[in-house]
Amino acid sequence: MVLYSESPTPSIRPARSxxxxxxxxxxxxxxxxxxxxxxETPPTAADWADKLAGLHDRGLPFLVADTAGTVAGYAYAAPWRPKPAYRHTAENTVYLSPAHTGRGLGRTLMAALIDACAAAGVRQLVAVVVDDGAGTSPxxxxxxxxxFAEAGRLTAVGHKHGRWLDTVLLQRAV
Known part of the structure; x- marks a missing residue:
């Protein structure tokens, strides 16, 4: 009889099709x-294929956390703005499967993404995080x-599910 079982340690690797x-x-x-x-509308797998190809073409990382063959989460860095002078600044994104939150996986993915960004020549990472209004945003x-340090706040810039929402801009050197 098994009394306690931990889930396997995830491996962080480049995303693939x-x-x-x-x-x-x-x-x-x-x-x-x-x-x-x-x-407001979920992108399709084909939309994600375009994103993966575009980031690959730019030399930017797109990583997944793989737990026993299951994608438990992902993180990527995308261009911050299209103007050429911003080419060394990227915006990071990280999402976890709801079944894999609260275990430190987001931190593991983000640490790997930061390292991969450094290797790709990114000097600054920017995060745009929705403030839930309760001050409890994971x-x-x-x-x-x-x-990451707070670099600014945009007040009531988004409207979703009947709520006006702020975003917090955060930044860190890579």
Whole structure:
């Protein structure tokens, strides 16, 4: 009889095409049930394929946390702005499967993403995090724990699920 079982340690690796349906499903959950993204329609796996290819072409990282063959979460860095002078600044994104939250996986993914960004020549990372209004955002706590500092707040810039929402801009050197 097994009294206690830990889930396997996740491996962090580059995302690949076979991961995209799981990535799409993870993100769809947040689009449909939360305010942590301002997307209102979940992107398809084909949309994610375009994103993966675009980031790969730019030399930017797109990582997944793989737990026993299951995508438990993902993180990527995308261009912050399209103007050429911003080419060394990226915006980070991290999402976890709801079944894999609260175990330190977000921190593991983000630490790997920061390292991969450094290797890719990124000098600054920017995070745009929705403030839930209650001051309990796990994403804000994660970013602050990893050395991101608040760089600004945009008040009532998003409207989703009947609520006006702020975003907090955070930044850190890589």
């Amino acid at each position: 076979a991961d995209l349906p799981a990535i799409a499903a993870i993100f769809a959950h947040y689009v449909e049930t939360s305010v942590v993204t301002f997307e 994403s804000l706590a994660l970013h602050r724990a990893l050395g």
